[in-house]
Amino acid sequence: xxxxxxxxxxxxxxxxxxxxxxxxxxxxxxxxxxxxxxxxxxxxxxxxxxxxxxxxxxxxxxxxxxxxxxxxxxxxxxxxxxxxxxxxxxxxxxxxxxxxxxxxxxxxxxxxxxxxxxxxxxxxxxxxxxxxxxxxxxxxxxxxxxxxxxxxxxxxxxxxxxxxxxxxxxxxxxxxxxxxxxxxxxxxxxxxxxxxxxxxxxxxxxxxxxxxxxxxxxxxxxxxxxxxxxxxxxxxxxxxxxxxxxxxxxxxxxxxxxxxxxxxxxxxxxxxxxxxxxxxxxxxxx
Amino acid sequence: xxxxxxxxxxxxxxxxxxxxxxxxxxxxxxxxxxxxxxxxxxxxxxxxxxxxxxxxxxxxxxxxxxxxxxxxxxxxxxxxxxxxxxxxxxxxxxxxxxxxxxxxxxxxxxxxxxxxxxxxxxxxxxxxxxxxxxxxxxxxxxxxxxxxxxxxxxxxxxxxxxxxxxxxxxxxxxxxxxxxxxxxxxxxxxxxxxxxxxxxxxxxxxxxxxxxxxxxxxxxxxxxxxxxxxxxxxxxxxxxxxxxxxxxxxxxxxxxxxxxxxxxxxxxxxxxxxxxxxxxxxxxxxxxxxxxxxxxxxxxxxxxx
Numbered sequence: 138x139x140x141x142x143x144x145x146x147x148x149x150x151x152x153x154x155x156x157x158x159x160x161x162x163x164x165x166x167x168x169x170x171x172x173x174x175x176x177x178x179x180x181x182x183x184x185x186x187x188x189x190x191x192x193x194x195x196x197x198x199x200x201x202x203x204x205x206x207x208x209x210x211x212x213x214x215x216x217x218x219x220x221x222x223x224x225x226x227x228x229x230x231x232x233x234x235x236x237x238x239x240x241x242x243x244x245x246x247x248x249x250x251x252x253x254x255x256x257x258x259x260x261x262x263x264x265x266x267x268x269x270x271x272x273x274x275x276x277x278x279x280x281x282x283x284x285x286x287x288x289x290x291x292x293x294x295x296x297x298x299x300x301x302x303x304x305x306x307x308x309x310x311x312x313x314x315x316x317x318x319x320x321x322x323x324x325x326x327x328x329x330x331x332x333x334x335x336x337x338x339x340x341x342x343x344x345x346x347x348x349x350x351x352x353x354x355x356x357x358x359x360x361x362x363x364x365x366x367x368x369x370x371x372x373x374x375x376x377x378x379x380x381x382x383x384x385x386x387x388x389x390x391x392x393x394x395x396x397x398x399x400x401x402x403x404x405x406x407x408x409x410x411x412x413x414x415x416x417x418x419x420x421x422x423x
Numbered sequence: 424x425x426x427x428x429x430x431x432x433x434x435x436x437x438x439x440x441x442x443x444x445x446x447x448x449x450x451x452x453x454x455x456x457x458x459x460x461x462x463x464x465x466x467x468x469x470x471x472x473x474x475x476x477x478x479x480x481x482x483x484x485x486x487x488x489x490x491x492x493x494x495x496x497x498x499x500x501x502x503x504x505x506x507x508x509x510x511x512x513x514x515x516x517x518x519x520x521x522x523x524x525x526x527x528x529x530x531x532x533x534x535x536x537x538x539x540x541x542x543x544x545x546x547x548x549x550x551x552x553x554x555x556x557x558x559x560x561x562x563x564x565x566x567x568x569x570x571x572x573x574x575x576x577x578x579x580x581x582x583x584x585x586x587x588x589x590x591x592x593x594x595x596x597x598x599x600x601x602x603x604x605x606x607x608x609x610x611x612x613x614x615x616x617x618x619x620x621x622x623x624x625x626x627x628x629x630x631x632x633x634x635x636x637x638x639x640x641x642x643x644x645x646x647x648x649x650x651x652x653x654x655x656x657x658x659x660x661x662x663x664x665x666x667x668x669x670x671x672x673x674x675x676x677x678x679x680x681x682x683x684x685x686x687x688x689x690x691x692x693x694x695x696x697x698x699x700x701x702x703x704x705x706x707x708x709x710x711x712x713x714x715x716x717x718x719x720x721x722x723x724x725x726x727x728x
Contacts, residue, residue: 172509174457174516219701226708228509229455233645234704236457240642240697247690358520361513369509396528403517410510411502 139269144387150276152383153283154345158338158356159363159375160290165331167307167370169324171228175215175235176335176360178242180353183208183336184343185246191257197282197344201337208336209329211242216328239353247350254347279344286337287376290330294372299326307370335360355399359386362402366409368416377417381405429555433627435667436562437620441640442647442659442666443566443573444616450654450714451582452609453589457512458499459617459644461519464636466492466618467625468526468533471542474626481545485622492618496611519638526633538632542625562623566660569616573656585609586654586716639693643670646700652710661712669699 158180165173187204195203215238223230264271294300305313306323314320338360339353363382367374386401409416441459448454456462469491470484479487499518503511526533533539550557576582587595588602596602625631643666651662673695677688703710 172513174512219705223704223708227453228507229453229512230704230708232509232512233455233457233649234701236638236642236645237697237700237704240639241694241701244690244694244697248687248694251684251686358517361517365510365513397524400521400524403514403521406514406517407502410514414510 140391141388143270144391145384146270146272148384148387149380150280150383151342151345151387152380153280153287154338154341155356155359155363155383156376156379157283157286157341158335158360159367159379160287160372161331161334161338162360163364163367163370163375164303164307164334164372165327166364167372168303168327168331169216169221169224171220171224171231171235172361172369173216173220173235173331174232174357175212175220175239175242176332177353177357178239178246179208179212179215179332179335180339180342180356180360181246181348181350182211182242182339182353183333184339184348184352185250186336187340188255188257188343188348197278201282201286201340204336204340205333208339209333212332212335213325213328215242216332217325221324243350243354250350252349254349256347257344259344276345279341283341286334290334291372299323303327358399358402358406359383362405365406366416368418371416371418374416374418426555429559431667431671433555433559433562434624435664436559436566437624437627438644438647438666439566439660439663440569440620440623441617441644442651442663443569443656444613444620445644446648446651446653446656446659447573447576447616448609448613449648450659451576451585451589452606454508454606454610455512455645456515456610456613456617457638457641458515458517458519458522460636460638460640461515461522462492462495462614462617463621463624463640464519464522464526464631464633465495466621467631467636468539468621469618470622471539471625471631472532474543475539475541481543481626484626485619488618488622489615490618492621493611493615495618496614497607499614500607500610516638519636519641523633523636526636533633536633538630538635539625540630542629542631544626544629558627562627565619565623569619570656570660573659577656581605639696642696642700646696646703648710649700650703650707650710652712652714654714655710655712658710658712658714662710665711670696 158176162173162176183204186207187200190200190203219234219238220231223234259275262274264273294304302313302318302323303326305316305318306320310320342356343352359382363378364375365378366381367376367378382402382405385405386398389401390398441463445456445459448456466488470488473479473487474481474484499514503514527536544554544558545561546557547554584595584600584605587598587600588605592602647662647666648659649662650665651660652658673692677691680688680691683691
């Protein structure tokens with residue numbers, strides 16, 4: 138029983154970390170209308186940008202800002218140059234190009250850093266025990282940061298001009314354009330913010346374990362699963378999906394062992410698409 | 424040198440099979456299979472397992488690879504053909520990942536990351552040094568058969584129905600075409616061809632392991648089909664051999680770059696392939712040998728049926 142409770146708690150932590158890139162992915166999907174597979178490479182890039190900033194003496198918040206900025210700018214550049222010109226031919230050519238650009242980023246990181254695993258040099262802290270349940274203070278800190286980022290994103294979506302413009306464009310691009318919302322600008326903001334979140338997500342997940350060029354590729358399926366489970370294009374859905382996937386992954390370790398952890402996302406996607414294709418909260422609730 | 428060329432031609436032909444399969448669904452119905460490497464692996468493992476531990480004859484292994492690939496294709500499409508194509512993209516990507524996980528972890532069956540070695544090569548004892556050439560001929564025959572089938576589908580009413588689905592599934596549905604069934608059939612056939620390609624690969628190199636079926640192979644085949652011309656079977660074939668030329672030239676090219684490690688060389692090579700795919704999609708979306716869409720016959724003059 139304690140094992141299950143412990144797994145659920147670990148799942149809440151990893152779910153919170155996963156929610157950050159999942160919101161980014163789903164927001165980009167809502168506005169740009171294609172699944173952007175380059176999130177794998179961008180998450181890795183963010184993790185390494187944060188790693189360099191952290192190593193240079195910036196604190197966690199400063200390093201996260203660096204991860205956001207680098208990932209956002211590079212993601213925006215790739216969307217402009219490689220993906221968006223293809224969206225006119227349909228979502229698939231853009232999606233395929235985004236796989237290639239994810240691969241480009243992965244290999245740029247590999248060129249610079251090699252295949253070695255690296256860890257953020259954080260001070261070691263003793264686990265807090267509560268009966269048989271353990272908490273790691275650092276994990277809790279990372280989780281708190283992730284929750285703060287989520288709250289900031291939701292506040293921005295609800296109250297700022299650009300947030301409202303993004304929601305309007307996602308809901309009905311033609312109507313939004315008629316109302317004077319410039320689709321080009323909204324698309325660029327969605328790329329920048331979405332990819333920035335993905336970059337921060339890469340760093341948050343890296344803080345928890347270690348990073349290497351395949352960091353982003355390893356979490357790609359979980360990000361997709363969170364977004365699809367909640368309903369592609371729905372930001373609250375992505376958060377709900379991320380917590381569910383996080384907990385399901387931790388529980389799966391108890392049942393089938395850790396090697397199959399990353400298969401959870403795939404089966405979650407299959408089940409959701411068969412039983413409830415629009416996801417738990419429906420598409421476009423964003 | 425001759426052996427090297429034979430090797431390149433053989434791998435190129437295996438990529439040709441994969442490219443023909445991908446072209447059937449991508450060019451034909453507008454679906455994509457981002458898990459091509461997974462179906463490739465399913466075929467390779469199916470045939471390798473039954474011919475090593477099961478002692479089946481090799482042709483039976485090939486037949487099983489076809490069936491296993493097709494069955495896996497059906498399973499993946501059943502839950503997703505009703506949905507938009509972007510969901511299928513996500514699901515197929517996940518499928519390939521799960522195949523690799525199973526191959527790496529079910530050690531009792533697949534020997535895990537050690538891989539399966541000693542996969543029998545057909546008539547290796549009788550052929551001796553001529554094995555590579557004979558295998559290439561055999562593979563080319565298979566390629567020709569698949570190519571002929573693809574051409575036939577391409578020009579048949581069935582192929583036209585598939586293209587109608589690609590252009591507008593709703594219109595095809597209204598015109599009375601069983602859209603879902605056609606899509607599932609095309610996907611399963613395409614996956615079966617990928618499975619067959621996997622079996623040919625395993626019985627050629629005699630060794631398979633999970634690391635040989637990385638998603639990178641999927642990217643290769645997309646590059647082959649996109650550069651050859653999406654929707655044209657001959658384009659897919661030409662693209663596959665072009666891809667092989669590019670891969671091998673890239674290999675030699677990166678050898679000449681000084682002061683880089685082996686890891687960096689590999690990274691540069693992957694980088695080059697990925698950039699090539701983006702460039703082809705952006706600059707030559709119709710490919711070298713674009714699909715030719717025949718004019719509709721004129722209603723008054725009758726024309727061809």
